[in-house]
Amino acid sequence: MASLTHLEESRRRRTFAIISHPDAGKTTLTEKLLLFSGAIQIAGSVKARKASRHATSDWMEIEKQRGISVASSVMQMLYRDHVINLLDTPGHKDFSEDTYRVLTAVDSALMVIDAANGVEAQTRRLIEVCRQRDTPIITFVNKMDREVREPLDILDEVERELGMPCVPMTWPVGQGKTFGGIMNLRSKAMTVFESGSERRPQDFETIPLSERETLLKRFGHEFETAEQSMELAVGASPTWDHAAFLAGKQTPVFFGSGVNNFGVMEVLEALVDLAPSPGPRTSQLMVNKQPVVKVIAPDDQNFSGVVFKVQANMDANHRDRIAFVRMASGKYSPGMKLKVQRTAKELRPTSVVTFLSQRREAVDEAYAGDIIGFTTHGGVQLGDTITDGANLQFTGLPFFAPELFMTVILRNPLRTKQLQQGLAQLGEEGAIQVFRPEIGGPMLLGAVGQLQFEVVQHRLKAEYDADIRLEGCQYTGARWITADTPAELRAFTDAYPQRMALDAANALAFLCTSPYDVRLAQERFPKIHFHPLREHAGLALQNAG
Secondary structure, eight states: TTSHHHHHHTTTTEEEEESSSTSSSSHHHHHHHHHHSSSSSOOOOOOTTOSOOTTOOSSSSSHHHHHHHOEEEEEEEETTTTEEEEOOOOOOOGGGGHHHHHHHSSSSSEEEEETTTOOOOHHHHHHHHHHTTTOEEEEEEETSSSSSSOOHHHHHHHHHHHHOEEEESSSESSSSGGGOOETTTTTEEEEEEEOOTTGGGGGEEEETTTTTHHHHHHHHHHHHHHHHHHHHHHHHHHOOOOOHHTTTOOOOEEBBGGGGGGGHHHHHHHHTTTSSOOEEEEEEETTTTTTEEEOOOTTTTSSEEEEEEEEOOOOOTTTTTEEEEEEEEEOOOTTEEEETTTTTTEEOOSSSEEEETTTEEEEEEEEETTTEEEEEEESTTTTTTESSOOOOOOOOOOOOSSSEEEEESSSGGGGGGHHHHHHHHHHHHTTTTEEETOOOOSEEESSSSHHHHHHHHHHHHHHHHEEEEEESSSSSSEEEEEEEEHHHHHHHHOGGGGGEOTTTTTTEEEESSSHEEEEEEEHOOTTEESSSSOOOOHHHHHHHH
């Protein structure tokens, strides 16, 4: 493949996130995709929390204890001469920030829906993020081997809740104990269901839909009912329009049972055939205080990428930190000189790797769409743009104002250094938001959900030997602040010294005890800007200015 151009290489890439509400079967489906592509030989068990084999993509100790995914993970696989970068995201709402940031790094999403529960709360939130970015979505309706809702009802709900027309690509025959298989509308054949997690795609029997008498004789009433409901669904659905799908205006729908390896191959094929290759990305720079926008194409010769995730201590033996970089353009080669745009400093990673969950492999080359990991010892933050010298700044990485706050109390004051190191690293990786009050005193943790506090408390003790307790505090919100001039900012901070805090990126925030605080402060200082969302690019620099 060395002779391929940058454009040809980027067109081979498929980079997608797999998203769902908790317990819809997302991690199981992830593993089956890896299994069918040949990336792994045996799938981990996610059914039992105390199973000796944990899900390949769940590597943290706390994930093994709880049986949930609390951090997104990256996996790369080869299938049909395509490089597939799969990002598995936490389903739990308390870790939605991590998922939102992952969604900025992908070109499409695979949405998993539990056929018994339909569209659930967390699914709605994630789809809203996808729709804001016009991210193409492939839908997989899981658990058809159980007693579930009618497929027409599920399609209707997806369309109603998500505001997106569905186009069925496969259709189930029966459900639960009478689940006979799926009709594939693309290949015009029925794949016959057999339970068992050891089966491979070639093990399933297929019968052409043209052999209707054979199918009627074998599946009887269930097949006839499925035929009728499929005709209704196809009649009510728009014609498949690939351009509409790529624009995030249509979703192809597949049915199956991930735990039984059934219906998964059709999804893998769709990812190659339908999902988009990397597209152009927009960068923005301030030149003479005016924003200058530049579009970066995947086949641009210069290397560029953005850090969408930083993970500390993936390897317990080395206590390293990995910056996950989504490549936007160019080619990565070992030894090339790279620069962090925020600091203008040279980036010297000790190693650069691709991932298969815990397993890492050194990168010989990577192209636009690939996710590569830079092993660093600091100096890289979420949202950083990395280039081989070109002056660019990618934007769009979301940081939401937290709604829950706790005060950090260290049980053993002799471990202060370890606590500071742990909070700095966990804050930089986005596991929690860390606020350092300007007037001094205990550090504050800000979170979207309660479980984030528990995870950080666990990790501080396990990874940094810093045993803490968390106490409630009076704050219920925060707003990042900017001002048109340094003098205005100084006047505001002098008026509210006890409310000022710096986050992990040294961006200045105003801590609130109620929504009225912001309103009153805004009336008193009309030239101060209060931001519920911190775009990484520029805010910390503006505050510093």
